[in-house]
Amino acid sequence: MAKARLFRLWLALGSVFMILVIIVYWDNVGTAHFYLHTSLSRPHLPDPHPTPGPEEGKDFTSDVDEFLDKLLSSGLKQNDLSRRKTEQRPLLASPKPALSNMEENVRGYDWSPHNTKQNPDQDRLQAERRRVLRDFCANSSFVFPTKERSFDDIPNYELNHLIVDDRHGIIYCYVPKVACTNWKRVMIVLSESLLDRGVPYREPLDIPREHVHNSSTHLTFNKFWRRYGKFSRHLMKIKLKKYTKFLFVRDPFVRLISAFRSKFELENEEFYRKFAVPMLKMYSNLTSLPTSVSEAFSAGLKVSFSNFIQYLLDPHTERLAPFNEHWRQVYRLCHPCQIDYDFVGKLETLDEDAAQLLRLLKVDQLLHFPPSYRNRTASSWEEDWFARIPLAWRQQLYKLYEADFVLFGYPKPENLLQD
Numbered sequence: 128m129a130k131a132r133l134f135r136l137w138l139a140l141g142s143v144f145m146i147l148v149i150i151v152y153w154d155n156v157g158t159a160h161f162y163l164h165t166s167l168s169r170p171h172l173p174d175p176h177p178t179p180g181p182e183e184g185k186d187f188t189s190d191v192d193e194f195l196d197k198l199l200s201s202g203l204k205q206n207d208l209s210r211r212k213t214e215q216r217p218l219l220a221s222p223k224p225a226l227s228n229m230e231e232n233v234r235g236y237d238w239s240p241h242n243t244k245q246n247p248d249q250d251r252l253q254a255e256r257r258r259v260l261r262d263f264c265a266n267s268s269f270v271f272p273t274k275e276r277s278f279d280d281i282p283n284y285e286l287n288h289l290i291v292d293d294r295h296g297i298i299y300c301y302v303p304k305v306a307c308t309n310w311k312r313v314m315i316v317l318s319e320s321l322l323d324r325g326v327p328y329r330e331p332l333d334i335p336r337e338h339v340h341n342s343s344t345h346l347t348f349n350k351f352w353r354r355y356g357k358f359s360r361h362l363m364k365i366k367l368k369k370y371t372k373f374l375f376v377r378d379p380f381v382r383l384i385s386a387f388r389s390k391f392e393l394e395n396e397e398f399y400r401k402f403a404v405p406m407l408k409m410y411s412n413l414t415s416l417p418t419s420v421s422e423a424f425s426a427g428l429k430v431s432f433s434n435f436i437q438y439l440l441d442p443h444t445e446r447l448a449p450f451n452e453h454w455r456q457v458y459r460l461c462h463p464c465q466i467d468y469d470f471v472g473k474l475e476t477l478d479e480d481a482a483q484l485l486r487l488l489k490v491d492q493l494l495h496f497p498p499s500y501r502n503r504t505a506s507s508w509e510e511d512w513f514a515r516i517p518l519a520w521r522q523q524l525y526k527l528y529e530a531d532f533v534l535f536g537y538p539k540p541e542n543l544l545q546d
């Protein structure tokens with residue numbers, strides 16, 4: 128009797144334990160579990176093309192990819208260009224796709240392979256940028272934080288800079304202070320994610336700035352978890368494999384000057400309260416500061432570039448919170464060793480790169496990249512800006528941003544780093 132009760136108790140405890148194990152296991156390695164599940168439940172048909180051992184895993188993966196793709200994309204719009212061509216034909220009988228097809232023609236969409244006038248020099252430049260990036264990612268003697276982690280180990284909140292356009296199959300990683308307002312506008316037009324009185328915006332410059340930077344306007348990877356749950360990582364990987372991925376970068380030190388100019392030289396209430404006040408208190412020995420930025424500016428209380436550099440080098444800063452996106456390193460925003468970018472644009476060659484990219488994406492008939500008339504921070508100002516920054520700080524600052532310099536092929540600014 129007692130034995131039976133003990134047995135039942137053990138059984139109950141065992142079940143609870145197993146359930147806990149399953150929950151924990153599923154949460155940690157959701158996708159791995161999924162592979163296992165599918166490969167086990169796969170019917171064992173004779174394989175007409177037997178593949179060697181290591182290939183087998185890949186085979187299952189692509190099977191799962193295909194299955195998940197079909198399953199999940201039924202609710203999404205289908206975007207991959209080649210797929211679009213092959214899958215649309217049988218659907219033409221039904222009126223709805225025909226209509227959307229017509230709409231696309233009316234809007235000037237041109238899915239036919241048109242003769243793109245690619246400039247061979249630009250192609251070579253692009254291949255070179257991607258080669259440098261790949262080589263340094265593969266070079267084990269070049270190290271920086273987070274380099275060795277896998278895509279699966281990147282937390283969701285760090286994927287908030289990857290904007291997805293499912294209509295054209297494009298992923299853009301935005302880097303603040305690198306023409307990101309205009310590229311976000313382009314993404315809004317392409318993905319039709321924002322309506323103006325019921326009609327999607329057609330002209331990037333028509334989109335008001337405040338909408339451009341409102342994160343609810345964009346579909347970013349960090350939102351996938353809420354939408355797709357367990358499948359989100361897998362879906363991201365499918366999209367990363369199939370879509371064209373791009374980012375724009377600029378000289379890291381010039382980007383810092385640009386960030387400083389726009390956030391601390393202009394009156395910005397949010398940056399004043401969040402960053403300027405603590406910096407002035409800590410590095411300028413001020414105790415009481417005005418509550419509004421306009422009062423502070425009229426009292427001559429402004430953060431200096433030197434304060435800003437001191438803040439970046441202060442180990443306390445990162446202990447409180449990760450760097451703000453305007454000065455966070457590009458490798459932390461865009462994960463260039465985990466994501467194989469198809470196109471690396473540079474602000475220094477923005478006009479040529481933008482034209483080439485839009486041709487590459489086959490959307491150059493749809494829109495033009497907005498020309499920028501703003502007073503852009505120039506590389507030639509660097510020496511002046513850093514003139515009053517101590518040499519030791521400049522060297523530490525270079526170390527802090529070295530990965531961005533190296534990965535994106537910016538030469539080490541020797542003139543600033545030597546006496």
Ligand SMILES: *[C@@H]1O[C@H](CO)[C@@H](O)[C@H](O)[C@H]1NC(C)=O
Pocket residue numbers: 262266267268269
């Ligand atoms: C790897 O990186 C190191 C240091 O960054 C460099 O000296 C070396 O030349 C690189 N090796 C290759 C094969 O690129």
Ligand SMILES: *[C@@H]1O[C@H](CO)[C@@H](O)[C@H](O)[C@H]1NC(C)=O
Pocket residue numbers: 337341342343344
């Ligand atoms: C962003 O857009 C959403 C929806 O359009 C709106 O509810 C929200 O107030 C906006 N946020 C800001 C900060 O403007």
Ligand SMILES: *[C@@H]1O[C@H](CO)[C@@H](O)[C@H](O)[C@H]1NC(C)=O
Pocket residue numbers: 412
């Ligand atoms: C900071 O201010 C306090 C009082 O306002 C003063 O005693 C101290 O010497 C100042 N320190 C520096 C480094 O300026």
Ligand SMILES: *[C@@H]1O[C@H](CO)[C@@H](O)[C@H](O)[C@H]1NC(C)=O
Pocket residue numbers: 502
């Ligand atoms: C651009 O900005 C710099 C420094 O902020 C200033 O000296 C220069 O006059 C500006 N140029 C124009 C054309 O506004």
